[in-house]
Amino acid sequence: MDGYQWCYSHRPDLADERKRNASRGGRTGGRGRSGGDEVAQAKKEIRGVLGGILKAKIPTGTGSVLFMGFNVLLRAIEIERKIREQDDLEERLEALEALEALEARRDEAGYRGWRNHR
Numbered sequence: 724m725d726g727y728q729w730c731y732s733h734r735p736d737l738a739d740e741r742k743r744n745a746s747r748g749g750r751t752g753g754r755g756r757s758g759g760d761e762v763a764q765a766k767k768e769i770r771g772v773l774g775g776i777l778k779a780k781i782p783t784g785t786g787s788v789l790f791m792g793f794n795v796l797l798r799a800i801e802i803e804r805k806i807r808e809q810d811d812l813e814e815r816l817e818a819l820e821a822l823e824a825l826e827a828r829r830d831e832a833g834y835r836g837w838r839n840h841r
Contacts, residue, residue: 740821743814761800769793 731737772789775781781789 740818743818762797765793765796765800 727734729735732741769790772781772786772793776783776786
């Protein structure tokens with residue numbers, strides 16, 4: 724890289740950025756969404772309760788209380804998902820702000836990158 728002693732992987736000033744990028748690995752789960760197993764399990768249990776009520780194996784009052792519990796559980800899953808999404812957006816925004824600051828420093832120093840060679 725022009726103007727630098729080290730490449731991206733070894734530049735000390737980019738250590739935090741590399742760490743942030745590496746910390747994302749393995750957090751998204753299958754098909755890019757985490758928490759899917761928990762939702763699938765809740766749906767399976769809800770179907771089981773519905774079946775139990777329809778077959779008269781679970782009293783309707785008990786079923787009603789179970790569904791209230793499922794509702795609380797699903798709301799908690801949704802809150803966790805929103806928190807993860809918010810954290811991810813904050814990380815992405817920080818990365819964009821860092822990139823913008825780097826570009827501003829380069830502009831101030833008169834750096835002409837590969838895009839501006841004429």
